[in-house]
Amino acid sequence: MKAGSNLEKVLESGKFAVTAEIGPPQSANPEPLTHHAKMLKGCADAFNLTDNQTAVVRLSSIASAVIIMREGIEPVIQMTCRDRNRIALLSDLFGAAALGVRNVLCLTGDHQTFGNEKGCKNVFDFDSIVELQVFDNLRREGKQPGGEVIKDPPKVYLGCAENPFATPYEFRVSRLAKKIAAGTDFCQTQAIFDMDMFEKWMDEVRARGLDQKMHILAGVIPMKSAGAARYMKNKVPGMIVPNHIVDRMKSAKDQKEEGIKLCVEQIEHLKTVKGVHGVHIMAVAWEEMVPRIVQEAGLFPRPTID
Amino acid sequence: MIVAKRKPLGEIAEMLASYKKVTVIGCRSCVAICLAGGEKEVKMLVSALKIRNRKEGKRQDFEGLVVERQCEKEWVKEVEDKILGSDITLSMACSLGAQTIGDMYPKHLTFPGLNTGIFGVPEEQGVWSEKCVGCGDCIIHTTGGICPISRCAKSMLNGPCGGSADRKCEVNLEVECAWAAIYDRLKLQNRLDLIERITPAKDWSTSHSGGRRVFVREDAKLTQHQKKGKEVVL
Numbered sequence: 001m002k003a004g005s006n007l008e009k010v011l012e013s014g015k016f017a018v019t020a021e022i023g024p025p026q027s028a029n030p031e032p033l034t035h036h037a038k039m040l041k042g043c044a045d046a047f048n049l050t051d052n053q054t055a056v057v058r059l060s061s062i063a064s065a066v067i068i069m070r071e072g073i074e075p076v077i078q079m080t081c082r083d084r085n086r087i088a089l090l091s092d093l094f095g096a097a098a099l100g101v102r103n104v105l106c107l108t109g110d111h112q113t114f115g116n117e118k119g120c121k122n123v124f125d126f127d128s129i130v131e132l133q134v135f136d137n138l139r140r141e142g143k144q145p146g147g148e149v150i151k152d153p154p155k156v157y158l159g160c161a162e163n164p165f166a167t168p169y170e171f172r173v174s175r176l177a178k179k180i181a182a183g184t185d186f187c188q189t190q191a192i193f194d195m196d197m198f199e200k201w202m203d204e205v206r207a208r209g210l211d212q213k214m215h216i217l218a219g220v221i222p223m224k225s226a227g228a229a230r231y232m233k234n235k236v237p238g239m240i241v242p243n244h245i246v247d248r249m250k251s252a253k254d255q256k257e258e259g260i261k262l263c264v265e266q267i268e269h270l271k272t273v274k275g276v277h278g279v280h281i282m283a284v285a286w287e288e289m290v291p292r293i294v295q296e297a298g299l300f301p302r303p304t305i306d
Numbered sequence: 307m308i309v310a311k312r313k314p315l316g317e318i319a320e321m322l323a324s325y326k327k328v329t330v331i332g333c334r335s336c337v338a339i340c341l342a343g344g345e346k347e348v349k350m351l352v353s354a355l356k357i358r359n360r361k362e363g364k365r366q367d368f369e370g371l372v373v374e375r376q377c378e379k380e381w382v383k384e385v386e387d388k389i390l391g392s393d394i395t396l397s398m399a400c401s402l403g404a405q406t407i408g409d410m411y412p413k414h415l416t417f418p419g420l421n422t423g424i425f426g427v428p429e430e431q432g433v434w435s436e437k438c439v440g441c442g443d444c445i446i447h448t449t450g451g452i453c454p455i456s457r458c459a460k461s462m463l464n465g466p467c468g469g470s471a472d473r474k475c476e477v478n479l480e481v482e483c484a485w486a487a488i489y490d491r492l493k494l495q496n497r498l499d500l501i502e503r504i505t506p507a508k509d510w511s512t513s514h515s516g517g518r519r520v521f522v523r524e525d526a527k528l529t530q531h532q533k534k535g536k537e538v539v540l
Binding site: 081082086108109110111113122124125126127128129130133134145161162163166167168171174175177178181182190237238239 | 459460461462463464465466467468469470471472473474476477479483486489490501502503504505506507508510
């Protein structure tokens with residue numbers, strides 16, 4: 001075991017894993033986190049705490065992780081390279097590990113022009129691949145990029161994100177291979193709506209044996225409405241939502257109900273794709289639906305591994 | 307070249323408002339080529355300021371002139387009388403020119419008439435795009451001749467990020483994704499093995515992050531004796 005986290009145990013034991021996302025609040029109030037932690041307890045193996053996603057200022061990922069850990073659920077902290085140089089990234093990694101965080105997702109980060117502090121200076125000392133490589137060297141050898149060798153390096157399970165639907169498509173599997181070479185243990189994908197395209201990507205992933213080298217958790221987003229489907233199709237760069245999905249949402253009598261049904265069907269399908277070792281449910285501002293989705297997708301109860 | 311843009315007329319007028327005698331100095335180098343601060347632009351600005359004053363019933367004296375290269379002391383020295391004979395100098399060069407005048411005549415006020423922007427390339431008439439940020443450690447031989455530090459919004463060394471759609475940058479859909487361009491170029495050159503390799507953490511100490519940079523060519527420096535022989539010693 002690299003970190004001994006629950007997520008690591010589930011994935012390494014060969015069980016189909018479930019992770020979900022909790023968006024920290026845009027305030028100093030811990031209550032929404034506690035509320036979600038209580039509601040979601042037991043329905044996923046670990047929960048991602050986003051790191052100022054879309055560059056909107058929120059309660060920090062590490063603080064959020066500690067708050068949900070008090071409720072007895074396991075966090076995956078997201079760490080982007082947008083706001084911190086290597087000094088701050090390493091320091092926060094030490095701090096998070098010291099507080100008991102065992103799973104870390106390495107991300108480059110959304111550009112600040114998407115957020116609510118557009119005039120800020122960004123950092124990008126690293127990108128996600130460099131971040132993975134540095135964190136992996138640190139946990140294996142205690143070695144910092146500047147050469148310093150430290151005692152008691154952080155024991156963490158490292159993850160990454162990958163988007164099979166961003167251009168150039170033909171490079172996307174190679175980019176995953178780079179992340180594996182950099183030390184990733186698991187990969188949560190961008191939300192999948194185009195199953196054919198995802199399966200093509202997975203064919204190539206398997207052809208290169210990459211599914212044997214780390215665990216892929218396929219991303220899903222339950223949609224509340226046809227409007228949400230259209231928004232993701234047209235406005236979110238690097239996301240592909242096929243027309244038949246937009247049409248299906250549009251023609252549904254109860255769009256929310258249809259969104260849940262669609263998400264459950266997608267998970268059922270993803271469970272059958274060889275090389276997919278879990279799902280990552282991103283119910284943005286709709287966290288209360290996660291227990292139901294997990295239940296209906298036949299993924300409840302979650303395994304307990306000692 | 308260095309690409310700059312003139313500040314809005316209102317902002318310039320406001321900066322100069324409390325000074326009677328104003329010398330506006332352009333530059334025949336980069337800023338003339340990018341149509342921001344050459345002879346023509348100086349003339350246009352001076353007449354615009356005069357018209358504005360006439361409308362508002364204000365009285366100021368403006369004189370416009372241009373030097374060959376405002377970032378070099380020798381050229382600035384040639385117009386020293388005009389500079390010191392005025393209450394204020396408005397530099398229509400890049401910030402380097404404005405600072406050269408400021409450093410040569412520290413008691414005299416020199417204000418910037420331009421906003422200095424980018425190390426850029428003219429793509430077509432009237433369009434300049436950034437292609438270098440002067441990081442001090444060029445790697446474009448490994449990226450198909452395309453600089454990811456300046457051309458990727460996140461300066462990624464291992465791009466493209468997940469927001470690249472239709473080979474465009476998520477930050478500005480008008481701009482090509484630098485890493486999609488790098489991929490295409492390397493493919494064309496049959497060198498895709500380069501993009502499969504991880505580029506490790508960059509040492510930014512050669513960039514501005516390492517502090518203000520001064521480049522010295524010992525072999526090109528003048529000896530004390532040689533310096534005495536030069537006319538312009540500051």
